[in-house]
Ligand SMILES: Cc1ncc(C[n+]2csc(CCOP(=O)(O)OP(=O)(O)O)c2C)c(N)n1
C-alpha cells in the first residue's frame with residue numbers, strides 16, 4: 001500500500017472501445033478513484049472481469065487482471081482472494097454476466113462473504129452481443145429478441161443479495177461520479193463481500209435511512225417504483241470468509257497421515 005498513488009496510475013495504455021456516452025466510462029473512473037483513495041496501488045490489486053462490453057474493464061485498468069469465461073468472474077475472484085488475502089480483489093462484469101449465466105455464482109459469492117468488491121455494470125441489456133434483453137431489462141423493453149417487450153419481471157439484484165445474506169448491498173449511478181466513487185470506496189473498505197449495482201438511470205432518488213436496519217433495507221429494495229442510490233444495507237459485524245480459521249492455510253502444509261506422494265501432487269498444482 002502506498003499513499004502517493006493517483007487514480008490515473010490505475011489506467012492502462014489501452015483506449016476504451018466503449019460507445020461514446022456509455023456509463024462504463026464513469027463506472028471505471030469511480031472504481032479507479034476508489035482504489036487510489038483507499039490506499040491501494042496496481043501492484044496489490046487484482047481485477048477479475050466478466051465477458052461483455054463491461055468485461056473489457058480489465059484491459060483498460062492497470063493492475064493484475066484476469067478476463068475469464070462468461071459468468072465465472074466471481075469464483076475466480078474468490079480463488080484469488082483465498083490464495084492471497086493480501087490482494088485487493090475487485091470483480092466487475094455486466095448484468096448478463098452476473099445475473100443470467102453467472103446468477104448461481106452470484107448467490108453463493110454473496111453468502112460466502114469473501115472480502116472483495118463486486119461491481120456490476122448494469123446497463124439492462126446485452127451490450128456486446130448487440131442489444132438483446134438482459135435479466136434486468138424492464139417488462140416493456142423492446143429489443144431484437146423482445147419485439148413486444150420482455151413480458152417478464154426483471155431480476156431485482158439487490159433483493160437477491162439481501163435474500164442470500166449479503167453484508168454490504170449498494171447501488172450507484174454511473175452518471176453521479178462523486179457518489180459512485182464514495183459508494184465503491186465503502187464497498188472496498190467493508191470487511192466482506194461489497195456488492196455495488198451500478199446503472200445508468202433516467203431518474204434517481206437519494207434516501208436517508210439506517211443502513212444497518214434490515215427491515216428498512218428490505219422495504220426500500222422491494223419498492224419497484226423507485227431507484228435508490230447509496231448503501232442500502234450493511235452488516236457492521238461482517239467478517240470476511242478468508243479470515244476464518246483454516247480457510248487460507250498454506251496448501252503446502254500436509255497433514256500428518258497423508259500419503260507419501262501427496263507433496264508431489266500439491267506441487268503440481270500450486
Ligand atoms: C458461454 C457464453 N455464452 C454466451 C456468450 C456470448 N455473450 C458474450 S457477452 C454476452 C452478454 C453480455 O451482456 P452483459 O453481461 O450485460 O455485458 P454488457 O456487454 O452489457 O456490458 C453474451 C451472451 C459467451 N461469450 N459465452
Ligand SMILES: [Mg+2]
Nearest residue numbers: 094095125127
Ligand atoms: Mg449489460
